[in-house]
Amino acid sequence: MQGMMMHMPLRIIEILDYAAQAHPGAEIVSVRTEGDIHRETYRQAYSRAAQLAHGLSGLGVGQGDRVATLAWNGYRHFELYYAISGMGAVCHTINPRLSAEQMVYIIQHAEDKVLCVDLTFVPLVEALSEHLPDGLILVAMTDREHLPEGKLDWLCYEEVLAGQDETFDWPLVAEDAAAALCYTSGTTGHPKGALYSHRSTVLHALFLSVTVPRSLHEGARILPVVPMFHVNSWGLPYAAPLVGASLIMPGGKLDGASVFDLMENEQVTAAWGVPTVWLGLRAEVEARDSVPSALDQLVIGGSAAPRAMIAFFENHGVDVCHAWGMTEMSPVGTHGQLSPPMQDLPFEERMAAKSKQGRRLFGVELKIADEDGVRQPHDGKAVGELFVRGNAVISGYFNNEAASNGSFDADGWFGTGDVASIDPNGFLYIQDRAKDLIKSGGEWISSLDLENIAIAHPKVANCAVIAVPHPKWDERPLLVVVPRDAGDPPTLSEIHEMLLEHLAKWQLPDAMEFVEDLPLTATGKVSKLTLRQRFADYVLPDAG
Structure with a gap:
């Protein structure tokens, strides 16, 4: 027997339509590439998204077509998110930190019809122009006054919108229709495309909004430092309007001082980003001996947040919530919100819990399997490869059968490539x-x-x-350090002394090398591939 309920397809545009009606005063505040601050409400953004949809239709964009963006976090990028998917096309966000070869590859692989570009990245596109597909329409995300001049023919974003009707007859697209496309950073081989649907995106926003209420609630002011050009800015452009939270968009100014000032000036209550960004904010907090006055929570993901970083912000009155996910998961899969009983634990026990990646979101299933594929218990001791499945997890890679075939186990679970454990409280x-x-x-x-x-x-x-090679032990750890003061760096014995409080002697690094900066991947993580290449011929002191 089936239920007797109406069925309406889950569509991304419904989120902004809802926000325009239920949260009309919530706003998008953007640091523009033109140099000023721009403000618009969700109601205004909805009207402009309709104008943009008309404009894109006039450029020949239809359902299923890919429209690419190369842009920072800002109101125009937000409008593109909703206009493109709302009209039934696919929003393909391009990471400008990818190599030129990778960017050309994904533009060609996605078969993009239009490319919308922030002013910052105009020189980048001009440098790639000889390798771009014929007929690719280029739109500069600016007004006529700032329209770039050069060898390429740029359409003006504001003129694409100008004079268009502020209402649009949004098509009733199927909820499993493609809505957004994001490619992995491709540390090995070509980047692989994750093709999100309307259903997966709306469900992910719902899962996220009920899971992290300290960040996501009506009246909150959220700073997404995580970029919109990668995995949908962790879903914040969808979850924030859903709950009535305002979005504070930082543009390209992501240094510690700029982030601190924006947080203070706009009374940011929560901010989401990778650990490398929060290292810069930490330095600014130390220099000013204060935190932004309204800041209540940092959500840290992308790579593991060091326990010392978590403790630093917690000691300054800022709640830190660890999160974990992947491009293939839309992307958030776990959250580090502590349960009420855990919040009453002693500080060190709370820090130990917060250093984990947290509990799964509703709609995401996790399992640990050994090398033979046997499922392991969630006892905090058993370790194995982490597999996931759920409503917002990919079922394959876009137009890449070879990569898809090697990514799932016999039961259809996606293999993450992470080695993990899960404790009895469900913490990953x-x-x-x-x-x-x-x-x-x-x-x-x-x-x-x-x-x-x-x-x-x-x-x-x-x-x-x-890891570096060792003739006897196969591999041994090499510690690569950026010292706070190049004139007074730590010694290996000092590091060993600290490590021995927590680890066995045989686990300690055999050597330490100093660098000015650590190389980063296109998604802001430390590039260990680059480090391994740099130290490929390194000889340990006792291995010579």
Whole structure:
């Protein structure tokens, strides 16, 4: 027997339509590439999205066509998110931190029809112009006054909207129709495309909004430092209007001072981003001896947040919520909100819990499997590869059968490539990426465990641990450090002393090297691939 209920397809445009009616005063505040601050409400954004949909239709964009964006977080990018998907086309966000070769590849692979570009990235597109597909329509995301001049023919974003009707007959697209496309950063091989549907995107926004209420609630002012050009800014452009939270868009100014000032001036209550960004904010907090006055929560993901960083902000009255996910998961899969009983634990026990990646979102299932594919218990002790499945997890990669075939187990679970455990409270702990584990004398050493302890040393600004060859032990850890003061760096014995409080002697790094900065991937994570290449011929002191 079936239920007797109406069925309406879940569509992304319904989120903004709802926000325009239920939360008309909530706003999008943007630091524009033109240099000023722009404000518009969700009601205004909805009207402009309708105008944009008319304009894109006039350019020949139809249902299923891919419209690409190359842009910072801002109101125009937000409008594109909704106009493109709302009219039944696919919003393809391009990460400007990818290599030129990778960007050309994904534009061609996606078969983009239109490319909308922030002023910052106009020179980048001009440099790629000889390799772009014929007929690709270029739109500069600015007004006539700031329209770039050069060898390319740019349409003006504001003129695409100008004079268009402020209402649009949004098509009743199927909820499983494609809505957005995001490619992985492609550290090995070509980037792979995750093709999100309307249904997966709306459900992810709903799951997120009920899971992290401290950030996502009516009246909140959220700063998404995580970029809109990668995995939909962790879903915030959808979840925030759904709950009536305002979005404070930082544009391209992501240094510690700019982020601090924006937080203070706009009374930001929550901010989401990767650890490298919060290292800059931490330095600014230390320099000013204060935190932004309204800041209540930081959500940290993308890579593991060091325990010392979590403790620093917690000691300054800011709640830190760890999160974990992947491009293939829309992307958030877990959250680190503590249950009420856990919030009453002693500080060190709370920090231990917050250092984990947290509990699963509703709609996301997790399992740990050993090398034979046998499911492991959630006892906090058993370790294995992490597999996921759910309503917002990919079922395959876009136009990439080879990559799809090797990514799922026999039961259809997606293999993350992370080595993890899950404790009886449901908290996920990522031990390491499988490729970053160090195999020494038949035993495994977690690079993350070493990094999370070493970065707490007062002379360490940032660090990473990689495996280097050893003739006897196969691999041994090398600690790569960015010192706080190049004139007074830490010694290896000082680091060892701190590590020995938590780890066995055989797990300690054999050597330490200093660098000015750690290389980053296109998504802001430390690029261990680059470090491994740089130190490929490194000879350990006792291995010569």
